[in-house]
Amino acid sequence: MAKNTTTVLDLRQERSNPPFSINDMTEFYDGGSEATKKRKLISSLILNNPAFKWLERHYWTRDEAYSSNVQCLAEVAKILRKHKLNVDDFMHYYWLVSTIGEIVSFEMHLTTWKSALQDQGTPEQRKKWLPLVENFEIVATYCQTELGHGTFIRGFETTATYDPKTREFILNTPTLTATKWWIGEVAKTATHALVMAQLWTQNKCYGPHLFILQVRSLEDHTPLPGITLGEMGDKFGYNSIDDGFMQLSNVRIPRDQMLMRHSKVTLDGSFIPPKNPRLTYVAITLYRCQLLMLCSNYLARASTIAVRYSAIRRQTETKPGYEPKVLDYVTQQNKLFPHIAGAYALACTGHYMIDFGKRATERIKLEDLSVLAEFHGISSGLKAFCTEMSVSGIEECRRACGGHGYSSACGIGHIYNNWLASCTYEGENTVMYLQSAKYLLRCVKNPKSAPLGVSAVLHNPPCKHWDIKNMQDLEKTNTVLEAYRARAYKKVAIADKYLRELQSGGDTSYDAWNKSGIKLVDCAKAFTHYFVIKTFFNMIEKSRLGQSCHLQLHRLSILLALHGIDQNTGDFMLDNFIDFEQIKLIRVKILELFSEIRPVAVCLVDAFDIPDQTLLSVLGRYDGDVYNKLFEWAKEAPLNKTQVRYLLVVVIDCVFVYLA
């Protein structure tokens, strides 16, 4: 059997003479040289550790997947101790360098739990509980969602009732639908949980608050009395995680296990409200900014796989004896190049928002809450827009791999299976858009200067007609961006006007809001799209990259922006802002950009710097040796352990199956 080695040459050819420094590009993608250094350090600690044997996962049962995850948790604990790493830093890069679906079992422990405690715990609570978590003396999780209640937190049914006689809270899940559900690691792993429950004291309900609850014995790991724990069954992805349920029946905890930094319950049961109820949003808002980095990371992985494989896969003879690489087809470039650009854009948005979040947190600590509403409003829209952009891009990359894209050897399906959850978890996306729209409409009414730039969009009417006359004009980021601003401005105005008309026409505020739903989602999408494009342009502009890298990124950013217009022409044509001639120009420009990006496409995805060990893709291998390795991969399949498995035998009028 002749071996196929031309694929290796194919990729070598693509990399033969990159017109820019791939290393510089990697540092830009990572958010600076320091970030690249840290990422590589964490990467080496993880990938050289035999516990992280993700390559074997393809044929794991649920139990094997879960077991591997527990081993990884223990290894992470060891690594953190041995190398005395900062936990937040570690987790940030651990997410980026590890494999999706196998990473989450300590997300609750090391991030959600920790940040909730830091945010909402008193100094005493932080002092007591944070070291226990950081030293892995307990395993912690976070219990919010209920069987019958998700994004609408006020609807939760779990209760925590204060008993002043014993100075305890009594926790209950009084109905079936109150059962805590979708709780990461609660089924088998966690010993402690932060439980969100309706606070009752002095016969009055004060809404959802957080309580620390030990759920399992530290001696033998059995659930404590009154606590029922279980696993919730298979999911579309993340099957190495023991998401579970929890039911509580009159479980008592001491008063000091309610997080009391903001709201307080005194010894006698009096309730002291928080200064600002919005403060509880800070943790989730920061977490949503972290999600943006993952949106980029997983799209980068999918486009790495699809672009490399497309530089190998050949199809359809166009000259006698010559089948072009599929990457040479314009239809393929149209599928893939916007997602290369998208991965860079999402990284820029992520870096910008994480940085903004850090600054916002500092201001919030000083009790300056002026930025909180904007930060929350915009990050809600970003959570929805960027997860959808990432997930749909990942699937388009998978389809661009043709038939082999459906094989697990491709690796994109695994990313998709897991990352798809991001569209419905941490706030369902339609609800996220509506929250964002609510903020935007509030800004229309009350103009004020906001650091993320909302007012600039909403309070200066756009010009009547787009100022694009020729191909050169399409290079100007400000002019291109103005199209997005005009669209956002108009979509917000349309939603606002429609809502007000319904209300003045006599609709209740609920009915008016409901009937405006489609327009509200639309306006949040348009604003967020503007925000992503603007951030991408700005981050390129303010980077100190050399000209050759800058040129590539400029092309990618213009491509992403023009492609976005081309995909939504109807919106941009509103009030004839853009005309047919301009749309034609855009389409010519896009083809020009494709031909400029084509020679560097493989180098652009190489710059994402995702090692084969975590890319987990036969099609996307760095060396391009796809067909030999596909064959080797197939031979490893468990069904190949025996040659003959069944024998179908026909005996006169009946068919028998024999186990061979």
Add this chain to the structure above:
Amino acid sequence: MAKNTTTVLDLRQERSNPPFSINDMTEFYDGGSEATKKRKLISSLILNNPAFKWLERHYWTRDEAYSSNVQCLAEVAKILRKHKLNVDDFMHYYWLVSTIGEIVSFEMHLTTWKSALQDQGTPEQRKKWLPLVENFEIVATYCQTELGHGTFIRGFETTATYDPKTREFILNTPTLTATKWWIGEVAKTATHALVMAQLWTQNKCYGPHLFILQVRSLEDHTPLPGITLGEMGDKFGYNSIDDGFMQLSNVRIPRDQMLMRHSKVTLDGSFIPPKNPRLTYVAITLYRCQLLMLCSNYLARASTIAVRYSAIRRQTETKPGYEPKVLDYVTQQNKLFPHIAGAYALACTGHYMIDFGKRATERIKLEDLSVLAEFHGISSGLKAFCTEMSVSGIEECRRACGGHGYSSACGIGHIYNNWLASCTYEGENTVMYLQSAKYLLRCVKNPKSAPLGVSAVLHNPPCKHWDIKNMQDLEKTNTVLEAYRARAYKKVAIADKYLRELQSGGDTSYDAWNKSGIKLVDCAKAFTHYFVIKTFFNMIEKSRLGQSCHLQLHRLSILLALHGIDQNTGDFMLDNFIDFEQIKLIRVKILELFSEIRPVAVCLVDAFDIPDQTLLSVLGRYDGDVYNKLFEWAKEAPLNKTQVRYLLVVVIDCVFVYLA
């Protein structure tokens, strides 16, 4: 723990007073009362047979899934014999009533193999081989795709070289990339294969032809000499099927195992070409029409699940103490109602095309090939458009289930995992669109009357402006359809003009075709979209339904058409065909339709008549008892067999994991 029974009442309320006959609607969906009767018969034979224990599949290993499938194959053989059923009929309904992902192991055997033999086999070959297949004395499969070659058939590397001395063909897969790959059931199950190979005789290659090859012993099921068989590893879905690979090394078969109805090789090795090489397309074209029914069926399942669950799930207090059903939210209606309509539209398209295919086959048998090019051109576009419409609708339904949509208990993920394959198998969709575009452009050049109505679209210029002045006008199917026709007309003209300009500008025909790729795909999409809407309108019109059913279907068809315009406004605004006021009218009309469809939404999905046993969804249960059954489902999860699985123990500076 209080049990939750309100959900059951919620669904009962939705069904309390249907304003149309659900049974009549079911018969319309099935394609007539006769079809409903046949479907119910096959359904009862399958669902009452304990071998089809699909409900248990959630935790199957690959081997268990495969084993179940082999048992099902044997049961199908028995059912066919016992009830003396027509195989084609049986398979048509079997596909529709069974569970996706677990159905395919006899697809090759009973459909692809059979139809290829009927189409391309000589009378002697049909007489010898068809009974062996129908009686299950052999298990047959079809080997086309190769490791390095998919949709581009001429690129195949497998060879069949005629040896006149022994009057045999010698089959070889001479390179690694020639390895037959993605071959359903070849790994473990099949005993015989139809192999597509390049025919060589008298030192000349005559392109791909089909050859019958026995691959395994009928005695002990071991692979025959020179034949290497294996499984190809895990896939995104269809993991109960043993897709596999095959390598051939000098395997000899008698001359009469080449299918010789059209092309022939004489005893001395002379090649006699077929009268019309296009005849080999007939089988695949007919198969693509069958796929349309599945597009409808799987979208119907997903929308059944999402609509029922949305009539149970409640969210966000809108009045004190009242959380509406999520189905009452306009944003939710906007996600789901177009897919209810879509499932009906796809069924109509499927019925129409299958019927057309039958008539076309009759004409082809009489050597009248006049309809073949149109049939092939249009069904290529339909294959791409309808699989994409179905798959994206399925995913939107899943997301509309919120967080629980990600659990396997939802059931939509399973449909998606499997059906996603349809976008890349049986012809990759972009290639399908390009084939369809090629046909459309040929029609522009050579107008001729074609029964599927291509020329009517392409040869009468549309009017300048859409004739819609008020809401009532939007009820007129002809006027609404004209928007789709105008768009298709223009998109074809744009692609045609662009291509000709490039060619006359000096581009080679390959370069011109490649650069026009995006526009070509666009024009095929626009034409196919028109075709689906037209067929939906026509099938409703010509049905003899009572007024109450007709009214519901009319609303659904108008909704689907207007929603399609609203999603693609830029296209319809080309040359100002539709103006902003009309778009506003459309949006008002869509909201009106939502409020009309809302009260009957559950009844409309009930009419798809998918029993719980094959819907396999806790969220989509007919009785609506979702939360109790979700809890029961979770308790069955294998990880719940033990309460304590691992114990993490911290000993001074190290973390240990103990197996409990």
